[in-house]
Amino acid sequence: MTEDEELAKIRERKMQELIRRSQQPEVREPLSKGTVEHLTEQNFWSTLKKTNIALVDFFAEWCGPCKALTPIFQRLAQDYKGEAFLAKIDIDRNQRAAQQFGVQSVPMVVVFKNGEPVGRLPGLRTYNDYSSIIERLLKQESSE
Numbered sequence: 370m371t372e373d374e375e376l377a378k379i380r381e382r383k384m385q386e387l388i389r390r391s392q393q394p395e396v397r398e399p400l401s402k403g404t405v406e407h408l409t410e411q412n413f414w415s416t417l418k419k420t421n422i423a424l425v426d427f428f429a430e431w432c433g434p435c436k437a438l439t440p441i442f443q444r445l446a447q448d449y450k451g452e453a454f455l456a457k458i459d460i461d462r463n464q465r466a467a468q469q470f471g472v473q474s475v476p477m478v479v480v481f482k483n484g485e486p487v488g489r490l491p492g493l494r495t496y497n498d499y500s501s502i503i504e505r506l507l508k509q510e511s512s513e
Contacts, residue, residue, distance in 0.1 A: 400419055400420055401451050401454045401455070402450065403446055403447050403450035404446055404447075405455045406454070406456040406457075407456065407457055408456045408457065408463075408466075409462070409463055410463045410465055410466050413463070413466055414484075416456070417484050418484040419484070420454045420483075421454075421483060422454065422481070423453065423481040423484075424445070424455050424479075424481075424499060424502070425456045425457070425458060425478065425479050426438060426456070426457045427460050427472045427475055427476065427477040428457055428460065428475050428476050429459065430461065434476055438476050438493055441494075441495070442499075444496060445496065445499055445503070448500070449503055452503070453503045453507075470489075474491060476492065478494070480506075482506060482509075488502070
């Protein structure tokens with residue numbers, strides 16, 4: 370193989386790698402894997418410190434509206450994979466976390482930006498309500 374042929378192969382391999390990388394979506398939220406994660410008091414803050422945008426559902430197993438929120442959160446996790454971290458924390462098993470955020474009714478969604486709480490959404494909301502909050506935070510992030 371001549372030196373020119375070898376260079377041509379290297380260029381072709383590099384070009385294919387660049388094309389492959391450009392086709393992969395940018396991951397803004399490395400912890401966001403397209404699923405709703407379950408948090409505990411033990412991993413709550415250590416996990417949220419690593420996030421840019423996160424929505425955490427404070428829920429209870431016995432709560433009907435909490436059960437109705439589950440498919441909404443699952444869809445959000447899939448739709449915002451790589452962009453927003455979605456998680457749940459059971460208030461009955463993690464009472465200190467619930468007290469820390471003053472959760473007195475469920476579901477209660479707490480919104481985090483760069484690991485800090487920036488908003489609270491009590492009660493069951495629509496997919497579009499949560500989606501618009503994520504979109505607003507993503508726009509803020511891209512303009513910073």
